[in-house]
Amino acid sequence: MKRVLSAQLAGFMVRAASLLVPRRDRSSWTAEWTAELWHLCHPHGCESCVAPDADPVEFSLGAFHDAFWLRCDRIRSDGLPILQSGSAARCAFLLSATAIGALLVCLCLPGARSALLPLPWRGAGNLVMISSNGYAGTQAPSIRLTDYEEWTTDTATLFTQIAFYRPIDKSVHLPRHPAARLSVAQASDNLFQLLDGPVTYAGTSVAEPGEPRLVLTRSAWRRIYSGDPHLVGRTADIDGRPVLIAAIMPDSDWRFPGHIDAVMLDNPANLAALPLGTRGFVIARIRNSAFPPPRGGWRKMVETSRGVTRGFDCISVTHLLGQPSSVFLFALLLACLALPATTALPLGDYPLRHRLLPGTVDARRWIFLAVKFALVLVIVDLWSTGLAYGLEPNDPIRVLYIQLATAFPALLFGFRWILQDQRRRCPQCLRLLSNPARVGQASCNFLSWNGTELFCARGHGLLHIPELPTSWFSTQRWLCLDPSWLCLFPENCSPSPGMI
Amino acid sequence: MPADAKLSHTAAMILQAIHAGQIYGFSVMEMTGLPSGTVYPAMRRLERDGLIVSKWEQQSIADAEQRPPRKYYRLTRTGRSTLDAVYKRYPLLEKMIPSPEVEQAVERR
Numbered sequence: 001m002k003r004v005l006s007a008q009l010a011g012f013m014v015r016a017a018s019l020l021v022p023r024r025d026r027s028s029w030t031a032e033w034t035a036e037l038w039h040l041c042h043p044h045g046c047e048s049c050v051a052p053d054a055d056p057v058e059f060s061l062g063a064f065h066d067a068f069w070l071r072c073d074r075i076r077s078d079g080l081p082i083l084q085s086g087s088a089a090r091c092a093f094l095l096s097a098t099a100i101g102a103l104l105v106c107l108c109l110p111g112a113r114s115a116l117l118p119l120p121w122r123g124a125g126n127l128v129m130i131s132s133n134g135y136a137g138t139q140a141p142s143i144r145l146t147d148y149e150e151w152t153t154d155t156a157t158l159f160t161q162i163a164f165y166r167p168i169d170k171s172v173h174l175p176r177h178p179a180a181r182l183s184v185a186q187a188s189d190n191l192f193q194l195l196d197g198p199v200t201y202a203g204t205s206v207a208e209p210g211e212p213r214l215v216l217t218r219s220a221w222r223r224i225y226s227g228d229p230h231l232v233g234r235t236a237d238i239d240g241r242p243v244l245i246a247a248i249m250p251d252s253d254w255r256f257p258g259h260i261d262a263v264m265l266d267n268p269a270n271l272a273a274l275p276l277g278t279r280g281f282v283i284a285r286i287r288n289s290a291f292p293p294p295r296g297g298w299r300k301m302v303e304t305s306r307g308v309t310r311g312f313d314c315i316s317v318t319h320l321l322g323q324p325s326s327v328f329l330f331a332l333l334l335a336c337l338a339l340p341a342t343t344a345l346p347l348g349d350y351p352l353r354h355r356l357l358p359g360t361v362d363a364r365r366w367i368f369l370a371v372k373f374a375l376v377l378v379i380v381d382l383w384s385t386g387l388a389y390g391l392e393p394n395d396p397i398r399v400l401y402i403q404l405a406t407a408f409p410a411l412l413f414g415f416r417w418i419l420q421d422q423r424r425r426c427p428q429c430l431r432l433l434s435n436p437a438r439v440g441q442a443s444c445n446f447l448s449w450n451g452t453e454l455f456c457a458r459g460h461g462l463l464h465i466p467e468l469p470t471s472w473f474s475t476q477r478w479l480c481l482d483p484s485w486l487c488l489f490p491e492n493c494s495p496s497p498g499m500i
Numbered sequence: 501m502p503a504d505a506k507l508s509h510t511a512a513m514i515l516q517a518i519h520a521g522q523i524y525g526f527s528v529m530e531m532t533g534l535p536s537g538t539v540y541p542a543m544r545r546l547e548r549d550g551l552i553v554s555k556w557e558q559q560s561i562a563d564a565e566q567r568p569p570r571k572y573y574r575l576t577r578t579g580r581s582t583l584d585a586v587y588k589r590y591p592l593l594e595k596m597i598p599s600p601e602v603e604q605a606v607e608r609r
Contacts, residue, residue, distance in 0.1 A: 028571075031556075033540075035568040036526045042567070059526075062536025069541035073548065 003056075007041040010056035013063060020067035022074045023429070024458065029070065033063050086432030088368050091421070095375040102382035110219070111389035111399075114252040115324050116382075119317070122196040123285070127317035129256075130162075130282040138315050139257055139397060141166055141279040145271065147310075148282050159284040161194040163187060164271065166280030167258035172214075173237040174245075180224045182261040184238070185254075186280075189213070189265040194285050197253055213246035213265045214238070220261035221248050238264065255321050257281060257396065283317070324388070327403045328381050335411035343416045348423055348463070348476040365427050369418070376414040380407055424463075426456035427478055433463055442467065449473060459489030510534065512586045514542050515575070516597045518552055519583055523572040531597060543573060551579035 014037060018030045040054050084090060106112040121127065129138045130151075148164040155162060165187035173179045192215070214236060216225075225231050235242045243264060254260060258281070319326075339345070347369075388402040424433055433454035440450030451466040465476040507515065510532075517531045529539045546552045552573045562569035575583065587594055 031568070032525070032571045035570045036524065038568050039524075039526060039570070059536050062538070062540060065537030066540040066544070070544060073544070 003041070007037070007056050010037055010041075010060035013057065013060040017060070017063035017067040020064065020071050022071060025070060025074070029067070033060075033066075084431075086434070088425070088430035092368070092371055092375070095372065095379065099375055099378045099382065102379055102386060106382050106386040106389075109386055109390045110251050112386045114255060115321075115385055115389055117252055119255065119321060120197050120250075120253050124318050125316075126286045126288070127195070128284050128286060128314040129317060129320060130284055131313045131315055133313070138281070138320060141258075141281055143280060143282045144276075145274055145278040145280065146276060148280070149268075149272065151282070151312075155284070158287060160287050161190055162282060162284040163191040163194045164280050164282050165191060165256075165263070166278060167260055170238050170264075172243075172262075174225070174231075174234065177225055177228070182220060182224070183259060184214075185256075185258065185260045185263045186271075187263055187265055188271055189267050191263065191265060191283070194283060196285075211235075212238075212241065212243045212267070212270065214243045215247045215249050215263045215265070216245065217251045217254060217261055218248055219251050224261070255317075256283070284314070286314075324385055324399070324403055327400050328384065328407050331384075331404055331407035331411055332377070334408050335415060338412055339415050342412065343419055344475075345419065346475045347419065348478060361428055365422075365425075365430065368430055369422050372418045372421070373415075376411070376418060380410040380414055384410060423476060424454070426458070426460050426463075428460040428480075429456065429458050431457065433457075439464075457489065459485050506589065507582065507586055509590060510538060511542050511546060512583075512590050512593055513597065514539060515546060515551060515579060515583050515586070516593050516599065518543075518573050519575050519580070520597050520599050523574060524570055525573075546579070547573070550576055551582055552576060 011034070014030065014033045018026050018033075021029045037056060037060065040059055041056055078084060106116055130143060131138045132142050132147075143164070145164065145166075148162070152162055165185045167183060167185050169181055170184045170186075171179055172182050172184075189212075216231070221227060221231065231245055232247060234245050236245055237243070246265075249263075254263070384403045384407040387406050388399045391402055392398040421432075425431065426433055434457050435455045437453050438450075439453050440448055442448075442450050449466065450468075451464060454463045454465070456462075459481055461478055461480045463476055463478055464473075466473045469475070513532045513534070514528055517528045520531065522528045522531045525536070525540050525543060528534075528543070529536055532539065534542075543552065543554075547554055553576055554571050554573050556571050557569050559569055
C-alpha cells in the first residue's frame with residue numbers, strides 16, 4: 001500500500017517537474033522519466049533493473065534537477081525567449097517596453113503627469129465648478145464677483161462651501177529677490193479648506209489679521225526664487241499690500257482652468273473691494289443632503305434673497321478633469337466601429353478540437369491576443385496623453401482635440417497590426433511564420449487554388465493563404481503537421497517515444 | 501567534443517557504465533551508485549556533446565512486454581575514443597566498472 005502511494009506521488013512529481021522542461025522536449029522527457037519510474041516500481045517487468053529497495057519518491061526528486069538543467073541548457077543554446085526573433089515573448093517584451101517608455105515620458109511632462117494622477121482632494125466627487133454657460137463657461141472666467149457674493153448666502157442649502165478665484169498677473173516684490181511677474185489666482189480664503197487637499201500652511205501664526213496669504217507652486221518657487229528654503233514665512237509685497245508666503249504646493253495639486261504660479265488667499269472684505277465687473281471661477285462643495293453629486297453637467301435654479309430666480313450650471317470636477325479618459329474611450333469606440341470596415345476580422349481557419357492542438361495551446365493563443373490588445377490600449381492612451389499635454393499643457397480644449405486626433409488613428413492602426421500579426425503566427429508556438437512560398441497560378445475561372453504558404457520554423461504546420469477568397473476557401477487555413485515531420489526541422493528535432 | 505577532452509570523474513563513470521552495457525538511465529544509477537538528479541543531467545550533457553546517442557526502443561517491443569517504451573543510450577565513436585583517453589586519467593575506472601571486453605578476457609583466463 002505504501003509503495004503504491006509513493007509510486008503515485010512519484011508520478012505526480014515527475015509531471016510537476018515536466019512543467020520546467022521546454023515545451024518541445026516535454027513529451028519526450030516525460031515519457032522517459034515515466035518509463036524509468038515504471039521499471040523502478042515494477043521490478044519484475046525487467047530483470048536487469050530489479051530494485052526492491054529503491055524509493056520512487058527519492059528517484060523522482062532527480063527529475064526536478066534534470067528538468068531544471070534542461071531548461072538552463074536550452075536557454076544557453078537558444079538564448080532567452082525575448083531575444084529570439086519572431087517569438088511571442090519578444091513581441092510582448094517590446095510592447096511592454098514601449099508602454100513603459102510612454103509612461104516615463106508622461107511622468108516627465110508636468111501636465112501629463114497631473115492628468116494621470118488621481119485628484120488630490122478628499123471627497124472630490126462632491127466638488128463642482130459653477131458656470132453660467134455649461135462646459136464652455138468653465139474654460140474662462142465667467143462668473144461675476146457680485147453673483148458669487150450673492151450665492152455665498154443664497155445657496156447655503158445646496159453647498160457646504162463656495163469659493164471664488166480669478167487668474168491675474170501681479171508683480172511680486174521680495175527683499176533680496178528681484179521683482180517678479182507672477183500669474184496669481186486671487187482666491188477667497190476658504191479655497192483650500194473647501195478642496196480639503198493636502199496643502200498645509202507654514203507660518204500662519206505670524207500672519208496679521210486680514211493679511212492675504214500666498215501659496216506658491218513648486219515650479220514657480222524653483223524657477224523664480226531658486227528654491228530658497230527660507231521663503232515660507234516671509235512677507236512679499238503685491239500691489240503695495242503685504243502678503244505672507246504661507247506654503248509651497250506641488251504643481252499637480254492645482255488642476256483648475258488657468259495656468260498659475262501662485263494662489264493668493266484673500267479675505268472677503270478685500271475681494272469685495274475689487275471692481276464690480278470682475279469675473280472669475282467658482283468652485284463649490286455639494287451638501288450631501290441637498291442633491292446627489294452630478295455625473296456631468298447639471299442645471300440648478302435658485303431663488304435669491306431679492307426674490308429673483310437664477311439658474312446656473314454645476315459641472316462635476318471629477319468629470320471635467322477626467323475628460324482625457326472620456327476622450328480616449330470615445331476614440332476607442334470610433335476605432336472599434338471603423339476596424340471591420342478597414343480590415344478583415346477573422347483570424348483564420350484552425351482545426352477545432354484537433355488532437356495536435358490541445359486546449360491549453362488554444363488558450364495561450366487567445367491570451368497572447370488579449371495581452372497585445374491590452375498593451376496597445378495602454379501605449380496609445382499614454383502616448384496620446386503625453387503628446388496632447390506636451391503640446392498644449394494649458395489649453396484643456398485643445399488637449400482634448402489633440403488626444404482625439406492622435407488616439408483614434410493610433411488605435412485603428414494598432415488593432416489592424418494586432419490582427420495581422422496574430423494571423424502570421426503559428427498557433428502552437430506563437431512564433432512568426434516564415435519562408436513564404438507562392439503556390440499555384442491564377443486560372444481563368446478562379447477554380448484552381450493559388451496563394452501563399454508559410455511554414456512554422458519548428459515544424460508545427462503550414463499556413464495556406466488564398467490569393468483570392470472563394471466560397472470554398474475564403475480565409476487562411478492552418479494545416480497541422482504530426483511529430484513525424486519534426487526531424488525535417490532542425491529547430492525542433494527531439495524524437496518522440498516509439499520513434500526509431 | 502575532442503577525444504582528449506577532460507571529463508569529470510562522474511561523467512567518466514557514467515560513460516564507462518554505458519560502455520559496460522548499462523543502457524538505461526536507471527541501470528546506470530544502479531551501477532554507479534549515483535542519484536537520479538546527477539545521472540540524467542550528466543547523460544543529457546554527454547548526449548549534447550556527442551559522446552552518447554539516445555534512441556527510443558520500438559513501440560512494438562514495449563507493447564509485447566506490456567510496458568512503456570524506454571529510451572536507451574549507447575556510445576558514439578567519439579564517445580569511445582574519449583573513453584579511451586579518459587582511462588589514462590582515471591586508471592581505476594575500468595576496474596570499478598569493467599567493460600565487456602575486460603570481463604570476457606577475465607572469464608577466458
